[in-house]
Every structure is written in C-alpha cells, then in structure tokens.
Amino acid sequence: MRLLLRRAESAARGYLLSSDPHFMAEYHQAYDQIAPALVELKAKLRDNIVQSLLLTSSEPLVAGRFAATGEAIRLHAAGDSAGIAVLTTRAEGRSLTDSI
Numbered sequence: 001m002r003l004l005l006r007r008a009e010s011a012a013r014g015y016l017l018s019s020d021p022h023f024m025a026e027y028h029q030a031y032d033q034i035a036p037a038l039v040e041l042k043a044k045l046r047d048n049i050v051q052s053l054l055l056t057s058s059e060p061l062v063a064g065r066f067a068a069t070g071e072a073i074r075l076h077a078a079g080d081s082a083g084i085a086v087l088t089t090r091a092e093g094r095s096l097t098d099s100i
Helices: 002-018 021-045 049-077 081-090 092-099
Strands: none
Touching: 002 021, 002 049, 021 049, 049 081
C-alpha cells in the first residue's frame, strides 16, 4: 500500500515540476490501484482488530492526501501559480502523508 502511495505522490510531483504527461499516466496508474489494494488489505486484516482499526482510520487521510494532490494538479493545469503557492504554503499534502 505504501509503495502505491509513494508512486502516486512521486508521479504527481514529476508532473507538477515538468508538465510531462507521462507522469500523469503513472500517477493515474498508481492511484487507480489504491482503492482495490485497500479492499484487499482490509480482507486480509479482518481477523486483526487493531490493524483493521488502524487501516480504517488511515482511509480519510489517504482520501485527503489525494484531494490535495488533485487540487494541485488542477491548479497546475489551469496555470494558477498563485493557487499552487497557497496550496504549497499550507503543506496539507505533506502533513497528511506524514500521518499516514
């Protein structure tokens, strides 16, 4: 799971730095695997209540992280450098990643 999250984050950063569409394809490939991986991990952890609770509590953090990433990508595509600066200053994505 962590590998998928890191791949998606890395690809998003690559896109934001270079505007190379290859990075967006890589981002979407990793992002599209996260929800099924969460379902699979939940199934594997169903007998471990502590780990199941930890995973369940992480889901909103993952969703928030990708909402912040999606916003950064949207702002970048729109050419809104001021919006990206504000988003970067808030550092929401980084703090969510650290919490996950």
